[in-house]
Amino acid sequence: MLRRLSARKTFLIVGLLTMLAGCQSAPPASQDTLYNDLGERHGIARFVKDMLYIVVEDDRIAETFRGVDIASLHRNLTDQICHLANGPCTYNGRSMTEAHAGLGIDETDFNALVEDLILAMEQNQVPVSAQNRLLNRLARLHDQVVRIPEARPTTH
Numbered sequence: 001m002l003r004r005l006s007a008r009k010t011f012l013i014v015g016l017l018t019m020l021a022g023c024q025s026a027p028p029a030s031q032d033t034l035y036n037d038l039g040e041r042h043g044i045a046r047f048v049k050d051m052l053y054i055v056v057e058d059d060r061i062a063e064t065f066r067g068v069d070i071a072s073l074h075r076n077l078t079d080q081i082c083h084l085a086n087g088p089c090t091y092n093g094r095s096m097t098e099a100h101a102g103l104g105i106d107e108t109d110f111n112a113l114v115e116d117l118i119l120a121m122e123q124n125q126v127p128v129s130a131q132n133r134l135l136n137r138l139a140r141l142h143d144q145v146v147r148i149p150e151a152r153p154t155t156h
């Protein structure tokens, strides 16, 4: 059985990170320790793998991942996080908008994935400050991933 963060805690974390993402910038690459603090590429690959194990068992979002090439997703997500952490990786996947177009991802799905990522980082003893710095950088991609529902036409 999966241990879950409470919905309230996730909501607070995601809300706070989204706010912070708007006003914080990453330090210059030369002073950025995030890549090392996440355990370099092999550490990132480990918690991404554990996150994907959690995701495919997570009833809230597992359906979205049905039929997806998980090995390729693992590689691309690892490279993307490595790159966001200013590590020596090149991300070769699609843009976030392109990769998530048509998946209909909403706020609740986004929060569920963040929660699964936090659990995976906790399982891998990623220091909390490094977790928060990574979540902050991921929060900046929120608007490229979450589909804003189109306004319903008004009928008079």
Ligand code: HEM
Pocket: 061, 064, 065, 068, 069, 072, 073, 076, 077, 080, 092, 093, 094, 095, 099, 100, 103, 105, 109, 110, 111, 113, 138, 139, 141, 142, 145
């Ligand atoms: C900041 C948050 C997120 C990041 C950084 C992210 C990152 C990525 C990356 C790097 C890929 C691979 C793209 C490629 O192979 O070209 C991907 C694909 C995918 N993501 Fe996300 N993702 C995020 C949020 C989500 C959420 C919330 C969901 C659903 C709950 C989701 C579902 C998927 C699925 C199903 C694919 C595979 C699409 C396909 O192969 O056609 N992602 N994502």
